Amino acid sequence: MDASNKKNVTLIIIVAALGYFVDIYDLILFSVVRVKSLRDLGVADDDMLSIGADIINSQMFGMLIGGILWGVLGDKRGRLSVLFGSIIVYSLANIANGFVSSVTAYTIIRFIAGIGLAGELGAGITLVTETMSKENRGYGTMIVAGVGLFGAVAAALVSDHYTWQTSYFIGGGMGLLLLFLRVGLAESGLFKEVKESTIKRGNILMLINNGARFKKYLACIFVGLPLWFVVGVLITFSPEFGKALNATGIINVGKGVMYCYIGIAVGDIVAGFLCQLLRSRKKVMFIFLVLTAIAIAIYLSAKGLSPETFIWLSLFLGFASGYWATFVTIASEQFGTNLRATVTTTVPNFVRGSVVAITISFQFLKAEVGILQSAMIVGTVCLLIAFFALSQLKETFNKDLDYVEV
16 A cells, blocks of 8 residues: 555545534434533423434434435545535534524424534544455444444534533534545545446445345344433333332432443454454354343343443443444345445435334333333344344345445
């Protein structure tokens, strides 16, 4: 690798990692400042949960739409245009969030922010996998996810020291500063080759109209379900779980989110190194899915849970499910260059969107069998689906990515 190419790869990793850092900061920030911001907007305590859920669902709907939009654009127009286009959208939305004066405006802007948030990770991972050598690209995606997930920690710390408006301004400012790093950044060579040909690019119907390809696409999505069960159910509803487990003190969901994401970031780094050591992504995914099953079982049986134990369990839950970078890398490596950005961008956003179905299932069963049994059932189903989906995917470590889907 010559000096100019090495410099471009390094810059791509830095921009993708910092972009994902701001992406996660913005994604988590509403959850962290929800109560403070809605109370300032005049929302009554009794309406806090329902209105907060509406705003989160609006953001999630934006991410589902954005995942498709940015994914297709990434294969049609280029990875760089999506990387920076998405950063501009969610950064400006962040700044606008600091000026909202009504719940309606808040909801609309979170929808726009969701659209922006959907594109950064997929474009960044696609760029990294296509510009690095097949032997070392796992290190690149590991760095992107490891650095990025600490954005959740930053969101929790910033919101503790500043008003919710200033917290949004900081997020938007960080995103806009990233745009200055675009100077000198080169597009993926693999994409340039495909762009100059007559091969169809970014045709999302190609993921559906071929049975084997569609099956592979669904498997890429399903293998990520347990992680969002952990974050979307076990951590999000940790105060309720604490009550069911006869907790000895107050369970702080904000700390749970922060320590869970620290665990995920550390887990991503460890998973990345294990992939290089074992020369296999599937084996590492299997190991972390087993760890996730163990962590869930321990958490749901922790009778007399103390706030200190909850922190350690949040770390363990995060670490055990810290296979996000490996999971997204597998999705990116499963498909050809003309569909790679579409897949890499839509898959993580559809997994995030699965939280809606997971939460609805959990809430329905909770009324029938109780909160602990409901979580165990839903968690077990998510894990079984993930294990089966993993068995249907081919090993992609060291796979040559210079090919297209026809």
